[in-house]
Amino acid sequence: MSLKKRIVFYVSSFFSVLFGVISIIVYLQFSSFRSEESKDRLEEKAVNTMKLLIEVKEVDHQLLKLIDSNAINKLYNEKTLIFNDKYELLYSSVDDAVIKWTIDDLKKLKNKKEFFKTLDKYDFFGMYYDSQSQDYYALVLAEDKYGNRKLQYLSYLLIMTFIAGTCFVWLVSSFFIKSLVAPLDAFQKKITNITENNLTLRLEENLKKDEINLMAKAFNQMMKRIQDSYNGQKEFTSNASHELRTPIARVMTQVENLMNLPGHSPETMVYLKNIASDAEQMGDLVNSLLLLSRAENNLVPVKPDLKRIDELIFEAIEITKISFPDLWVNFSISENNLMEESLEINCNEGLLRIAFVNLIRNAYLYSEDKKITIEIEQISANSLSVRIVNKGMVLNDSEKTKLFQAFMRGKNAKSTNGTGLGLRITQRILYYHGATISYNNENDILNVFTIIFNF
Structure with missing residues (x-):
């Protein structure tokens, strides 16, 4: 109650x-x-x-x-x-x-x-x-x-008066108490809507000195401190990532130049290749951190370009095949009279392509047979789903709850290189497009990522 x-x-x-x-x-x-x-x-x-x-x-x-x-x-x-x-x-x-x-x-x-x-x-x-x-x-x-x-x-007379009086008291008390706690209801609704993307939300304050107004002032002060701290962390991450890009790029260039010089022994070439691989992985991490920081700071605008989802997926598949030529994709679209119009959405083409590349690359890396299935289906008049399925080791319940957190990597990622930021970046990109992403496993052998686009 x-x-x-x-x-x-x-x-x-x-x-x-x-x-x-x-x-x-x-x-x-x-x-x-x-x-x-x-x-x-x-x-x-x-x-x-x-x-x-x-x-x-x-x-x-x-x-x-x-x-x-x-x-x-x-x-x-x-x-x-x-x-x-x-x-x-x-x-x-x-x-x-x-x-x-x-x-x-x-x-x-x-x-x-x-x-x-x-x-x-x-x-x-x-x-x-x-x-x-x-x-x-x-x-x-x-x-x-x-x-x-x-x-x-x-x-x-007393019985009737008691019944009528009781009803009157219940109605009046309900009305007045509802009016008294209305600020608390508004307080609760605003708190519920506060996320990491709208830390600027503040509660209304007035000149009254009641407990609710004092609570609102204390809450607004707390939110300001949280916002300042959070913005400082994101600014540091963005600046650090930006500053690290140049030296990492120089390291990669110099290592490549050394590898191109003649006279290296086989052991030296192995060391140089390892250095190049580590530098490349570090570069991917820095780029991912920079992209995530920009997305969370709304520094990457979502342009309302009309684009077909299936075309974006095909482009993402081609980009992924450059790095993984043995990728095999089973692509299907459910038949529907409205599907042609539903496939077109307003989006930032570059960002959404990155999201699909991350998902397809992730499905390939954790697939047992290097095969993935992509299904597009209209689930209602105003929503469209994209399912990306691969066969492989599934996540446990604990890993599911942390799947979209930064730097999270499951037990099935021990033998796979990665930063643990791909799904986090993908979730942020989809969020800014009004879409949602979820994970579930079927038959304890299929990993299924489901994306829902709302028109």
Whole structure:
């Protein structure tokens, strides 16, 4: 779960729980208030009934029942019972409600003076009344219809409010937190897009003194130091390579001149040939470093020349055959109505030819039978693939991850001369042409380089 989602979850959950607790407290408080209010009404009913029965001599049982009958709508399903000190029933209201009682209940009531409890939907109240003449007991049972309806309505209202409030809190918190962390999202996107070719990318700064702006300033300062260090390294490589070209060329020329002079012994000629070979290899290394440095510094412009890929490959094959006459190439193009137009791309002809020469030369050097296969295929309306396949020792997983790094050479390169820069240069050239290159092996015996050109 992302940080943004966690913050939304924690904040929304906190307010949802808080709102739920408040709703429960409100419900319990109103329920307690309803019970107290119902108790007061039942107590008032019991006291008034006993006073009419005991203190007003003009009121007999029949008149009291008549009064009680006229007032029955005040309390729903009411039942009132009055007992004397001998636990004899003196009065019973006219309604049909039933009160379950025992003499033990009346005895306990004398000690407690009064009680109140809820039985299902009924409220039950009992009280002990001590008059001057004798003691009396009153039991009143009634249904608090209005109070229960209000409590039920309140519960529905609280539930609906809780659901609506929870949804509102989640939406609002999601919106505000998304707005708050939007700079972090932009920060992450820009960091993701930073590569060695766009180290000039900087984060936006403002006059605010919040943590995000401070982080942006610190990041920009770090990027400036990295860019300065990286540019210094590339500049040194370029300058050193450029300065080394002249003395190496002189060494090669002087060695060739010495080899052309007569009178050398066979051993001397062997030494001179070895020196010439080493100087040539060193020259290739310096030229490769210089070309790579220029490509990474964007010093080699990509000119939009329209060129057919198959023609570039044929030219690269001919160039490679000059050094390796025994090269055998199986070339094929998949049949497609749009293939003629797809073969033409805008490119720097010289650079792309170098890339294909490197790949063909690499496939030849590491091939068991000196044979390679080149396949061109249109894989979609906007993309074209070029596969270069050779049969030979394949790379392991560790070597695959480092294949396009500078100076990387696999175990299969022990008996082959090279600088370890060819594939790196090829990748850079293809990158500047909007193409990608990847490596995989098939059947643990075929090395396959796949180039994807996007139009």
